[in-house]
Amino acid sequence: MVAIETTGLGKRYGAVTAVSDLSLHVTRGEIYAFLGLNGAGKTTTIRMLLGMIKPTAGEAKVLGMPIQRGRPQPWHSVGYLVEAPYAYPELSVRENLELVRRLRPGTDRQAIDRIIEQLGLTSYATRRADTLSQGNKQRLGLAKAMLHQPALLILDEPANGLDPAGIVEIRNLLTQLAQEQGVTIFMSSHLLAEVARLAHRIGIIHQGKLLQELSAAELQQQRRRRLLVQTRTPQAAQVVLANAGFAGELTANTLILHHPAALDCPDDIATLLVNAGHPPTHLAIEQEDLEQQFLRLVGIA
Amino acid sequence: MNHLTAVISTEFLKARRSKMPLLTILGFMLLPFVGGFFMIILKDPVMAQRLGIISAKAQLVGGTADWPTFLGLLAQGSALGGIVLFSFIASWVFGREYSDHTLKDLLALPTPRMTIALAKFVLIWVWSLVLVIFIYLVGLVVGRVVGLPAAPTAVFWASTARVAITAVLTIALATPVALFANIGRGYLPPMGFALLMLMLAQVVAAAGWGEYFPWAVPALYAGMAGAAYANMGSISYALVAITSLAGIAATFAWWELADQTH
Numbered sequence: 360m361v362a363i364e365t366t367g368l369g370k371r372y373g374a375v376t377a378v379s380d381l382s383l384h385v386t387r388g389e390i391y392a393f394l395g396l397n398g399a400g401k402t403t404t405i406r407m408l409l410g411m412i413k414p415t416a417g418e419a420k421v422l423g424m425p426i427q428r429g430r431p432q433p434w435h436s437v438g439y440l441v442e443a444p445y446a447y448p449e450l451s452v453r454e455n456l457e458l459v460r461r462l463r464p465g466t467d468r469q470a471i472d473r474i475i476e477q478l479g480l481t482s483y484a485t486r487r488a489d490t491l492s493q494g495n496k497q498r499l500g501l502a503k504a505m506l507h508q509p510a511l512l513i514l515d516e517p518a519n520g521l522d523p524a525g526i527v528e529i530r531n532l533l534t535q536l537a538q539e540q541g542v543t544i545f546m547s548s549h550l551l552a553e554v555a556r557l558a559h560r561i562g563i564i565h566q567g568k569l570l571q572e573l574s575a576a577e578l579q580q581q582r583r584r585r586l587l588v589q590t591r592t593p594q595a596a597q598v599v600l601a602n603a604g605f606a607g608e609l610t611a612n613t614l615i616l617h618h619p620a621a622l623d624c625p626d627d628i629a630t631l632l633v634n635a636g637h638p639p640t641h642l643a644i645e646q647e648d649l650e651q652q653f654l655r656l657v658g659i660a
Numbered sequence: 661m662n663h664l665t666a667v668i669s670t671e672f673l674k675a676r677r678s679k680m681p682l683l684t685i686l687g688f689m690l691l692p693f694v695g696g697f698f699m700i701i702l703k704d705p706v707m708a709q710r711l712g713i714i715s716a717k718a719q720l721v722g723g724t725a726d727w728p729t730f731l732g733l734l735a736q737g738s739a740l741g742g743i744v745l746f747s748f749i750a751s752w753v754f755g756r757e758y759s760d761h762t763l764k765d766l767l768a769l770p771t772p773r774m775t776i777a778l779a780k781f782v783l784i785w786v787w788s789l790v791l792v793i794f795i796y797l798v799g800l801v802v803g804r805v806v807g808l809p810a811a812p813t814a815v816f817w818a819s820t821a822r823v824a825i826t827a828v829l830t831i832a833l834a835t836p837v838a839l840f841a842n843i844g845r846g847y848l849p850p851m852g853f854a855l856l857m858l859m860l861a862q863v864v865a866a867a868g869w870g871e872y873f874p875w876a877v878p879a880l881y882a883g884m885a886g887a888a889y890a891n892m893g894s895i896s897y898a899l900v901a902i903t904s905l906a907g908i909a910a911t912f913a914w915w916e917l918a919d920q921t922h
Contacts, residue, residue, distance in 0.1 A: 409768040411920040431770035439768055445761035449677045458673065461666045462771045503765065 360387040362422060362511050362543035363408060369416030369567075370403050377403040378567045381417070385545055385560075387510075390537050392554035393547040395564035396657060401547035402442055404564070405515050408545070409439055422511055435465070438509035440517060444500020448489035452480055452499055455488055459503045466507040474502045479528070493520035501529065505536075512536070514546040518553055530557050551653040555579075565657040582647050583655070586621045588614040588628065589641035596637040603631055613641075667775050671753070671783040680752055681787065688745055688791050691737040692799035698733060699725045699806045727803060727811035731819035734799050735826040735882035738792060740858070742830035743875065746788045747854030750834040753780045753787075754841035754911075755850060758922050773915040781908060784834055792827040796820070822882065829878040829900050833857075835907025842914045845922055871896040874903040 363385040370378045378400040385391040395401050406412040408419055410426045419426055422433040446455045453471060460466045475484050478498045483491060488499065497520040504512060517533070518526045534557060536542040548554045554561055555578055563570045573581065586607075590596040593612050600607055600614065605628065607616040621628050625642055632639050647655070675681060703725035723729045757763040766776050811819075840850035861876035865885060870876035871892040877900050880889045 406921065411764065411767050413917075413919060431772070434768050435770045437768065441764045443761070445765075447674055447677070447760060447762060450674070454673065454677070458670045459765070461670050462766070462769050462776070464663055464666070464770060 360423070361385065361420070362387045362389070363391075363420070363545055365404075365408075365417060365419040367417035368404070368407060368414050368419055370400075370407060370412060371415045376567050378407070378414075378564075379416075381564075381567075381569050383562060383569070383572075385543060387543050388537060388541040389560060390533065390544045390546070390558045392558035392561045393545065393564060394549065394551060394554055394561055394653070395547070396549055396659075399549075399564045399657075400567040401549075401564060402515055403567075405439075405441055405513055405545075405547060408513060409437075409441065411441075433511075435463070435507075436510040437513065438504035438507065438511070439513040439515075440500045440504045441513075441515045443519065444496050444503075446488035446496065446499055446503075449487060451485050451487055452491070452502075453484045455499060456502060456506060459506050463507045470506050470508070474506050477505075477532070478502045494522055494525050497521055498525070508540075509542070511543045511545070514544065516548055517546055518548070518550065526553065533557060551578075551649040555649055563653075563656050570658075571656060578652075582649075582652050583617075584622050584644055584646050586616040586618075586625055586628065587641065587643050587645055588616065588632070588639050590614075590632060590637045590639050592637050596632055596635075596639075599632065599635040599637060600628070605631075663771070664775060664779065667771055667779040668782050671779045674756075675753070675783055675787065678752075680749070684745060684749060684787070684791060685794060688741065688795050689798060691734060691741060691795050692802045695730050695733040695737065695799060696802035696806050698723075699730050699803070699808060702729070703806070725806070725808060727808050727816050728819045730799065730803050730806075730808055731816075731823055732883050734796065735819075735823045736879065736884050738795075738823060738827045739830055739878035739882040739884065742788070742792075742827060742878070743833065743854060743858050743861075745791070746784070746831050746834040747837040747851060749787050750784050750837040751841045751847045751850040751854075753784050754838045755845070755847040758841075758845040759847065761922070763920060763922055767920055774912050777912055777915045781835065781838065781911075784838065785831055788831040788834065789827065792823070792831075796823055826878050826882040829881060829897070832900050832904035833874060833878070833907075835904045835911065837907070839907050839911045839914060842911060842918075872899065874900045 361384055363383060365381050365383045368378060368381040369376070381404060393401050393404065403412060407414050408421055408426070422436055424433045447458070450458070453475065456471045456474065460468070460471060475481055478501055480495065480498055480502060483495055488496070491499065501517060504514065517529060521529060533544055537544055546554070555575060558575060560572060560574050561578060562572045588596065588607070589612060593609055593614055597607060597609050597614055600616070605616055605618050605621050607614045616628070622644060625644060629639055629642055702723055757766065767773060837850045837854050840853040841847070844850060857875040861870065861873055861879065864870055864873040865876040865880065870880050870885070870889070872895070877892065877896045880892060
């Protein structure tokens, strides 16, 4: 079953293209991360999925239904958090949730207590929303999205403003929702490290276009590695390695090798250099970090 | 609970928790006291001058200190002050969703957007009517304290009806302001629109076309330009009704159709 399906979705504002030819398939029970830099088109896409912005091209279906304004479906089964979380400042946490409950018919009163406890807001339940910390405002935003136990959660930067403990807590909560209750989670983020821990699949968007879709395993496999070699005579060592078929680049007295055989057997490289009279003083495999990988994937690095 | 009632209750809860109802009551309450002040002067201008309430050079407008004059002042105040105050209420009820960035939470719900917009209009109408009833009741107390002579019942109720109808005409004109709060995404553009309409109403009324300009109709009806101008043709009231309905329809259309990026 498909939870979100877009076909050639696009949005133009005059001469500016915010999103172009976006085709996504998010299956039910999946955690799908939509990754991109600020201004890449993530929020515009989310707003189109929620019927807040009318696409100028293509179409989108949410929970099998085309998005049509004025219809209660599929919104009964969708919870969302778009951009920064905001609440009515003079209302308490509980009152803010009560408003959402009344706007979502069929949500029982106990749902408020349940979600307050689930998101660790119990001691803030009677506090005015404008006195909450950024992290607790984020929790309140998530509580509003999850109050009615939706089948699909659309979350824009859900980890924003949370401290490390809060990030882990929300990550565990979302994982649990997907695994135990089959909730589909479509989330946007600009932090690859965060989504790598959480998402089953990742779509990378840049300048309004979907560049790549890959699974968490593929993401791991695609992380680049390189072998760093330092010797007392780097130029000579470079010649020796090149003659043996391991051409490398020399940067600041460090030889950098990308050859798969060198990465698989760095000990062979060490043996080669020792035998040629240029023993390595430093030999290490360095893996591209997620930040570098992300920048490479979007074509910036 | 009926769903529309539930949605209306959310709007009332938001308003109740804010300081706005109190501020609007305090602002509007000036009206009966100013009316009472004029009645004191009209009752005995010489004594008012002797007590220093008014300057010896003050030019007093005509009129007598009685209930029809006093309630007429309330009606005129409701027409002029009401345009500003009811517009302020409409600006706040719609504009706050943009200023507080809470609009997006109202757009992808099982509750139709039009139901939410309608609930906001209901709040504006009820809030404005309660204000008018409140200043009317305060006015009755002020009139008694000032010692206005008893008026014949029919005259008294006719004056009361004039206050009520003026208020309804003025409240009806708040709906285009709501539209401007949505288009302008905040408080300032709708208030600018309301003040512009108020100024234009003065100009158009001075030019003698006031009965065809909706924003001039409530003040003319209240007797601002004298009794001769108070009896307008049904076209004047129809224009107010059409303006009001157009404001509602355009606001609904905006909520349903406009791209919401805020």
